[in-house]
Amino acid sequence: MDQFTINLLFVGASFALYIGIAIWARAGSTSEFYAAGRGVHPVTNGMATAADWMSAASFISMAGLIAFTGYDNSSFLMGWTGGYVLLALLLAPYLRKFGKFTVSEFIGDRFYSPTARLVAVVCLIVASTTYVIGQMTGVGVAFGRFLEVDNTTGLLIGAVIVFAYAVFGGMKGVTYTQVAQYCVLILAYTIPAIFISLQLTGNPIPALGLFGDHAASGEPLLAKLDAIVKELGFNEYTAHHADTLNMVLFTLSLMIGTAGLPHVIMRFFTVPKVADARWSAGWALVFIALLYLTAPAVGAMARLNITEMMWPNGGIDGGAVTVQQIENDQRYAWMATWEKTGLLGWEDKNGDGAIQYYNDQSADLQAIAAEKGWTGNELTNFNRDILVLANPEIANLPGWVIGLVAAGGLAAALSTAAGLLLAISSAVSHDLIKGSLNPNISEKGELMSARVAMAVAICVATYLGLNPPGFAAQTVALAFGLAAASIFPALMMGIFSTKINNTGAVAGMLAGLTVTLVYIFLHKGWFFVPDTNSFTDAEPLLGTVKSTSFGAIGAMINFAVAYLVAGMTKETPEEIKALVESVRIPRGAGTAQDH
Amino acid sequence: MADHNTPQASDGAYWAANLRIIFISLVIWALVSFGFGILLRPALSGIAVGGTDLGFWFAQQGSILVFLVLIFNYAWRMNKLDREYGVDEE
Numbered sequence: 001m002d003q004f005t006i007n008l009l010f011v012g013a014s015f016a017l018y019i020g021i022a023i024w025a026r027a028g029s030t031s032e033f034y035a036a037g038r039g040v041h042p043v044t045n046g047m048a049t050a051a052d053w054m055s056a057a058s059f060i061s062m063a064g065l066i067a068f069t070g071y072d073n074s075s076f077l078m079g080w081t082g083g084y085v086l087l088a089l090l091l092a093p094y095l096r097k098f099g100k101f102t103v104s105e106f107i108g109d110r111f112y113s114p115t116a117r118l119v120a121v122v123c124l125i126v127a128s129t130t131y132v133i134g135q136m137t138g139v140g141v142a143f144g145r146f147l148e149v150d151n152t153t154g155l156l157i158g159a160v161i162v163f164a165y166a167v168f169g170g171m172k173g174v175t176y177t178q179v180a181q182y183c184v185l186i187l188a189y190t191i192p193a194i195f196i197s198l199q200l201t202g203n204p205i206p207a208l209g210l211f212g213d214h215a216a217s218g219e220p221l222l223a224k225l226d227a228i229v230k231e232l233g234f235n236e237y238t239a240h241h242a243d244t245l246n247m248v249l250f251t252l253s254l255m256i257g258t259a260g261l262p263h264v265i266m267r268f269f270t271v272p273k274v275a276d277a278r279w280s281a282g283w284a285l286v287f288i289a290l291l292y293l294t295a296p297a298v299g300a301m302a303r304l305n306i307t308e309m310m311w312p313n314g315g316i317d318g319g320a321v322t323v324q325q326i327e328n329d330q331r332y333a334w335m336a337t338w339e340k341t342g343l344l345g346w347e348d349k350n351g352d353g354a355i356q357y358y359n360d361q362s363a364d365l366q367a368i369a370a371e372k373g374w375t376g377n378e379l380t381n382f383n384r385d386i387l388v389l390a391n392p393e394i395a396n397l398p399g400w401v402i403g404l405v406a407a408g409g410l411a412a413a414l415s416t417a418a419g420l421l422l423a424i425s426s427a428v429s430h431d432l433i434k435g436s437l438n439p440n441i442s443e444k445g446e447l448m449s450a451r452v453a454m455a456v457a458i459c460v461a462t463y464l465g466l467n468p469p470g471f472a473a474q475t476v477a478l479a480f481g482l483a484a485a486s487i488f489p490a491l492m493m494g495i496f497s498t499k500i501n502n503t504g505a506v507a508g509m510l511a512g513l514t515v516t517l518v519y520i521f522l523h524k525g526w527f528f529v530p531d532t533n534s535f536t537d538a539e540p541l542l543g544t545v546k547s548t549s550f551g552a553i554g555a556m557i558n559f560a561v562a563y564l565v566a567g568m569t570k571e572t573p574e575e576i577k578a579l580v581e582s583v584r585i586p587r588g589a590g591t592a593q594d595h
Numbered sequence: 596m597a598d599h600n601t602p603q604a605s606d607g608a609y610w611a612a613n614l615r616i617i618f619i620s621l622v623i624w625a626l627v628s629f630g631f632g633i634l635l636r637p638a639l640s641g642i643a644v645g646g647t648d649l650g651f652w653f654a655q656q657g658s659i660l661v662f663l664v665l666i667f668n669y670a671w672r673m674n675k676l677d678r679e680y681g682v683d684e685e
Contacts, residue, residue, distance in 0.1 A: 074654035088666040211645025220646025238647040278670035296655040
């Protein structure tokens with residue numbers, strides 16, 4: 001069987017599974033559509049949350065981000081997991097107790113302010129829409145690479161699948177497909193990692209292999225990697241080169257942003273009890289940690305593998321890989337495969353018949369290059385996404401593993417897309433239509449409008465996925481910045497302080513939001529229009545604080561302004577104080593429904 | 596009705612106990628990530644772990660494992676506290 005057929009089988013089987021779940025889990029009421037009837041088991045919800053949260057970026061890009069930078073990108077690992085501590089301790093149980101359907105509804109009720117609710121809805125929709133564009137393009141790309149259809153067709157197939165289970169099943173359909181998608185993606189991620197860890201270190205658990213010994217040389221794996229990349233003029237893998245202040249703020253921004261992302265928070269509305277919401281956050285992190293503990297191992301091992309392949313005879317003195325080897329040796333066949341996708345490229349610049357891969361910006365290596373007659377790094381294009389996508393081929397793993405990786409990448413992108421679309425559609429139907437435009441809408445009418453909103457959201461996301469705005473790559477900072485600077489502080493103050501009143505909350509959210517947006521626009525261009533930026537992240541406005549790290553400062557501004565303004569304006573009414581008191585105590589949470 | 600030996604949630608003791616657990620948990624949360632993983636890494640550089648130092652381990656693995664312990668510990672303690680104060684569900 002050829003690779004294409006195997007890939008098709010794996011992807012086809014996983015899609016048949018998702019469709020089957022869609023038919024089984026149809027939503028019959030708004031409670032089922034928005035919150036899966038609040039009958040989801042905490043472990044099941046933990047698994048669904050893990051799939052909801054881990055996007056194409058976590059699956060495809062994160063290991064590469066760590067592999068090329070080493071220690072300095074540990075921020076992603078700590079930030080994207082540490083947010084769950086904030087979510088579990090500060091938000092999830094109380095919002096479950098509140099027992100409504102959307103994040104913005106809590107903000108509107110707690111701050112007795114339609115304006116606050118509207119600000120939250122706008123933040124939610126902007127953050128979720130920018131986030132969903134990346135998922136949709138990810139679906140197209142994954143299809144394009146593994147199934148040889150063009151990106152447009154791939155994206156449309158993906159959109160139809162999401163449509164099938166999200167429009168009919170709502171949260172209920174999305175929950176159970178996310179569970180299936182989690183299983184697919186975690187197998188797809190860990191199986192190649194186990195093979196590679198066994199090959200390199202003899203340890204079947206990649207997370208332990210990372211700190212184990214390199215089997216071929218007997219040295220510790222990380223010491224070996226440090227030495228090999230240093231010889232080629234790159235930064236030592238385990239050393240700290242990043243600016244410390246920026247690293248701390250970036251990690252904190254990712255943590256606060258993670259805890260404030262509505263599509264993640266709303267998953268905790270689906271469990272039966274407050275106690276379940278607490279457990280469920282723990283289970284979510286267990287399932288996330290399975291991937292996040294593996295990712296740094298994948299990154300380090302793939303970096304070592306590829307670097308050794310480029311210098312197969314023991315470092316610079318042994319000589320680089322020859323063009324002839326790349327073209328004829330079976331072990332290098334993946335290079336030709338991935339060159340076609342535009343993610344990898346090489347060029348024998350000095351015509352010596354070999355491909356020298358080194359850091360041509362390093363002064364030490366420039367000296368060596370001059371001596372040996374090299375004229376620049378000849379591995380000219382080396383996209384970081386290759387590390388995960390081509391890993392099975394680089395390690396020479398069987399064809400079915402490659403098929404599994406294809407299905408896994410699609411599962412990661414589709415599960416996150418569905419969660420985001422659900423957050424958008426419930427904000428539209430529940431907060432905008434039911435909450436302000438037509439409060440008397442019937443249950444049936446609201447369910448219908450939720451489905452229509454979902455269908456429209458999928459169409460918009462598909463359109464944006466097909467015609468991604470030029471700024472798509474920059475919008476992750478925007479989504480996290482908005483969540484960190486506006487949504488997280490409002491929710492936290494709403495639960496932990498009775499003092500914050502309507503004016504304080506609105507002023508705080510708008511202040512945090514505005515300052516963060518302005519800071520991002522100053523560095524990335526106004527509304528992401530190129531060349532309208534006054535600063536760059538290499539030379540930021542405030543010391544070393546990059547625009548991607550500003551969310552934490554935006555959150556502080558939100559807190560400070562809210563307290564100041566609340567202190568100067570009318571006190572919170574007694575009935576709202578009573579609402580806060582009731583949210584703090586688990587007894588009396590809404591009843592559950594069996595599935 | 597709760598009997599006389601049961602502490603009352605309404606006097607604020609339940610919430611104060613919750614805040615205390617949250618505070619201690621968040622101190623540990625910050626210590627393992629921002630502390631051991633980043634700021635205190637130079638101070639821990641003498642402790643070798645698998646070819647590198649303890650700070651690197653905390654930044655790439657240790658902090659995640661501690662986060663897991665923190666969340667499960669919080670859930671367990673709070674669910675117990677709910678029962679002690681008679682504010683659990685059912």
